Amino acid sequence: MAAHAMKTSINTSSTELIQAPYRSELEYACHAVRLASKLCQAVQKQLSDAEKEEKQDESPVTVADYGAQAVVAWALSQSGQSVSMVAEEDSASLIRPEGRPMLERITALVNGVVQQEMPGTSLSPDDVVKLIDLGGSSGGQAGRHWVLDPIDGTRGFVGMRQYSVCLGMLQDGEVQLGVLGCPNLPQGPISDNDGGSGAMSRSQDSDIGCLYLAHKGFGAYYAPLSEPAAPLTRVFVQDVTEISQAQVMESYETHHSDHCFAAAVAKETGVLKAPLRMDSQVKYGILSRGEAPRVFMRFPPATYREKIWDHAAGFVIVEEAGGKVTDTVGDRLDFSCGRYLDTMKGGIVAGPPNVHAALINSIATVKSKTSTS
Numbered sequence: 557m558a559a560h561a562m563k564t565s566i567n568t569s570s571t572e573l574i575q576a577p578y579r580s581e582l583e584y585a586c587h588a589v590r591l592a593s594k595l596c597q598a599v600q601k602q603l604s605d606a607e608k609e610e611k612q613d614e615s616p617v618t619v620a621d622y623g624a625q626a627v628v629a630w631a632l633s634q635s636g637q638s639v640s641m642v643a644e645e646d647s648a649s650l651i652r653p654e655g656r657p658m659l660e661r662i663t664a665l666v667n668g669v670v671q672q673e674m675p676g677t678s679l680s681p682d683d684v685v686k687l688i689d690l691g692g693s694s695g696g697q698a699g700r701h702w703v704l705d706p707i708d709g710t711r712g713f714v715g716m717r718q719y720s721v722c723l724g725m726l727q728d729g730e731v732q733l734g735v736l737g738c739p740n741l742p743q744g745p746i747s748d749n750d751g752g753s754g755a756m757s758r759s760q761d762s763d764i765g766c767l768y769l770a771h772k773g774f775g776a777y778y779a780p781l782s783e784p785a786a787p788l789t790r791v792f793v794q795d796v797t798e799i800s801q802a803q804v805m806e807s808y809e810t811h812h813s814d815h816c817f818a819a820a821v822a823k824e825t826g827v828l829k830a831p832l833r834m835d836s837q838v839k840y841g842i843l844s845r846g847e848a849p850r851v852f853m854r855f856p857p858a859t860y861r862e863k864i865w866d867h868a869a870g871f872v873i874v875e876e877a878g879g880k881v882t883d884t885v886g887d888r889l890d891f892s893c894g895r896y897l898d899t900m901k902g903g904i905v906a907g908p909p910n911v912h913a914a915l916i917n918s919i920a921t922v923k924s925k926t927s928t929s
């Protein structure tokens with residue numbers, strides 16, 4: 557990449573990333589995610605009702621979702637290369653007259669971040685709209701596409717729980733890079749019944765905030781979110797030797813994933829622990845760091861179309877940490893079909909290979925039991 561000067565975003569010394577072909581792109585991605593996370597943290601501290609609206613699908617979106625998308629687009633554009641991006645948000649509601657106050661607030665937030673990076677820069681509301689709309693790419697099999705969820709788990713963000721800034725890079729249909737900024741995630745172990753919701757009460761602590769990143773073929777790594785110079789730590793999923801000790805992670809929101817079906821699959825597999833419910837791709841980060849034997853399951857409603865930005869970054873991080881991420885029949889997720897994971901069947905299962913296989917078998921068993929009963 558022909559680079560404009562960029563501050564250090566990750567410390568790749570003593571890691572295999574030194575040799576990695578997309579190392580420069582990974583550095584830009586980590587920098588972009590750190591900047592966007594900073595914006596989100598500032599907004600979460602002062603979130604008011606005027607700063608969120610309902611989208612047509614009734615999911616919430618805040619000034620931070622838009623602001624983080626603009627900041628990531630801006631930071632990636634600093635590489636000097638043209639940016640094709642598949643991202644969740646668009647400017648449709650901001651360019652209407654009633655959207656103007658929100659657009660101005662977003663512009664101020666984005667300038668707050670950008671000016672710290674590049675003193676003297678001032679983006680106009682039109683510039684911000686253009687940056688947000690860089691996310692309108694249709695993705696696909698050919699070429700390079702960045703894949704962004706500026707805030708995954710917006711409900712968690714609004715509810716002062718977990719959320720993550722998620723950026724992936726697709727090259728010719730394969731996710732080559734993934735970066736997850738998890739501003740509310742404790743750096744130390746999560747207890748089995750934490751749910752991550754306790755994080756805000758500890759948000760003054762310096763041990764909150766994690767960055768996970770992966771480069772296909774070169775491993776998955778962790779660093780503290782606010783310490784770009786900290787050495788990266790390689791992470792691995794924890795193999796499950798005793799299935800009864802494993803714990804299922806699933807959505808906090810009941811309508812995002814069928815908790816009853818997940819409970820039946822867990823029971824069939826011999827999992828005894830109660831599930832850990834958390835918002836966002838933070839779950840993929842926790843799985844990759846392997847602090848406890850955990851798995852992730854997601855069973856969305858049959859009519860729901862899963863989007864690539866909800867999984868791309870977490871997918872490559874878990875795979876590079878030694879885990880498997882598939883649909884419910886065991887097929888690897890395919891990010892090359894455009895903005896949606898349209899070939900995915902039934903839902904998503906992620907975990908260490910041995911327990912992943914057991915879960916796929918149990919899903920088939922539970923399905924056949926329910927269809928014959």
Ligand SMILES: Nc1ncnc2c1ncn2[C@@H]1O[C@H](COP(=O)(O)O)[C@@H](OP(=O)(O)O)[C@H]1O
Pocket residue numbers: 615644705707708709710711806807808809811812813834835836837856857860863866
């Ligand atoms: N009815 C539904 N079923 C499944 N997923 C849904 C859903 N409605 C929204 N989602 C997705 O679930 C994501 C959050 O995942 P999780 O449940 O793991 O926190 C949301 O991301 P956003 O918060 O970025 O919109 C959204 O894309």
Ligand SMILES: [Mg+2]
Pocket residue numbers: 615616617644710
């Ligand atoms: Mg959303």
Ligand SMILES: [Mg+2]
Pocket residue numbers: 705707708709865866
């Ligand atoms: Mg999302």
Ligand SMILES: [Mg+2]
Pocket residue numbers: 621644705706707708709710
């Ligand atoms: Mg989102």
